[in-house]
Amino acid sequence: MDNFTFFNPTTIDFGTDKEQQIGQHLAAHGIKKVLLTYGSERIKREGLFATVTQSLAAQGIEFVECGGIVSNPVISKVREAIALARTHQVAAVLAVGGGSVLDSSKTIAAGVLHEGDVWELFSRAATIKAALPIFSVLTLAATGSEMNNGAVVTNEETKEKFAIGSVHTFPKVSIVNPALMQTVSRDYLVYSAADIIAHSIEGYFTAKVQPRFQSRLVEAVINTVIETTETLLADPADYDARAQFAWASTQALNGLTYAGTAGFSYPNHMIEHSLSALFNVPHGAGLSVIMPAWMKWYHSRNPQQFQRFATEIFGLDTAEQGIAALEKWFDKIGTPTRLSQLGITEADLPATIENVLGNAKWFGIAEIYTRDVVSTILKNAL
């Protein structure tokens, strides 16, 4: 087990009707004016916007609206929001949405207090020294962003999808009401399942130091995701399955499963970020394509852990059986397992490989993920 420091100060307020408390949470932090960020107008149609703004009003908190944040959120939108936040001198950012809205909001919160251009925080030309307080009402369980300090944003000009993180960008409070997720589409449910599994397996398979206790935590997450996804596909209104799915999603990327591990990397995310940046595919859909393809290339480098995965997740004996079972399960739930299902063909591979090689430097694994290796993995996914 490696040395580590674990710190996660985010309050998770979890359960039915909890969004009605968001005004009180902001008031408890002394907030009087907030930038309210969201994606589509769906939250207005479904009444969540009204609930949230009424809760703010009840505490005398003013808000400035910034909607229109898209999946695979873009830095141009973040820049627009930062300008708005500065003009109105808001004291906090309140994200109402999924991972894209949350990640944008963390970036806005840090960007408002950064003198230069906000992309400098992603390109590592500058570091985050402060951020406005961040709050969230989560509407999609997938990225774990509600209980961590990370944010991933795409630069549309440079076609780069990079991440930031800092002790300043943990949400103060995240509301997780599984009932708000009942209207998530079937597609986004299964993409989310793939995303959570991806967060779980990156460290699990790649870490040079991977204590068995941490593996057990990861397996608890994956087994719960598999079980509850199947329940939800049969009955989207099953609150308990929705709740366990959401909580497992939060646990998958709040730092606990990575505590004491060392030497891990995020190759699946690295490759998928290129698919999102170039072809704007849903992140989870890209991941369910990449994971089996990557596993087929990688498993001989960590055979014991792949065998463990096969046994603990699918009750099977060999690494190959475990990988095949995961791919089959992705097919079963209806998340893609082939690039062709994303509309990406062999003709797109050269540009994709080029983009991945750029990411590999940023992810610090360019020595392993050479042109040949990336090509092999992507061809596995054709």
Added chain:
Amino acid sequence: MDNFTFFNPTTIDFGTDKEQQIGQHLAAHGIKKVLLTYGSERIKREGLFATVTQSLAAQGIEFVECGGIVSNPVISKVREAIALARTHQVAAVLAVGGGSVLDSSKTIAAGVLHEGDVWELFSRAATIKAALPIFSVLTLAATGSEMNNGAVVTNEETKEKFAIGSVHTFPKVSIVNPALMQTVSRDYLVYSAADIIAHSIEGYFTAKVQPRFQSRLVEAVINTVIETTETLLADPADYDARAQFAWASTQALNGLTYAGTAGFSYPNHMIEHSLSALFNVPHGAGLSVIMPAWMKWYHSRNPQQFQRFATEIFGLDTAEQGIAALEKWFDKIGTPTRLSQLGITEADLPATIENVLGNAKWFGIAEIYTRDVVSTILKNAL
């Protein structure tokens, strides 16, 4: 899954040599003078006291010493420490020790800022409104106190062993260096294993709402404790086993395994507290006696979960087999499973039952744990 609020702001700084950083952690919180609490003089003989005080000195932090805290810590000692803290106007409490030192320190930290007598916080005549900042360097992994806000202290006069907890009593920073635990005696290692398992199973078996994900987290803890205890009994110097044991111990009672569960109680702790209060037995030793006895009485009330326990922990089929396997494992590692091993005989039962019935009111489960029931459980343990 029940509604819940999860909040745990404690920083865990985990690994080798981390105790050398304790001065920096206090300095980062602006502390200039601290009450340094500990148990026996062992920490002076083994050099930990010197390491810690040198780390404080390097940051210009003064300390006032308060040693002599005993296992099953007592309120009289806490009162003495509160007086000392007030006289010297310390700004924080630094616990260097195990659960008893930590629990005493939390109580001291709250007691210093409470106008009345500190036992009022336990008897529920008053609530905790503030506490001095609490820091710790852990020397024994068992109680989970390093990452929660709870504290259990015995009132020697009234023979009551009660608990407090408050948002103010989370440690700011806890240092967990598994290497410091290498000198823990064989007895205290196995008592600690029993204590961690007890923390894990109370909710697991008694909760009316127990999401399967939470059960999986609990099983990850128990399986890790069983595995690493056996490794440590064979080789006390196995750092990795010591580390996983310690981290599992922290996870067993930091709130995560209880998130979303409801309607649980702590009957094993309730009964054991009487054994500690009356006969001053080591807490973990009392628990390993009570758990199988309680399980034999309780399992028919939650047969599915007991069957799950048998399967997931021991690979067995029935509730009865699982209970027998746990008792056999306690015997194997050498933690007691009979009251007689604690020097408690049938003649002691009437007074014990009387004390447990007092606890039952405090624990809020007096309706279930009647005189007959408590008698049955204790007789199972003879």
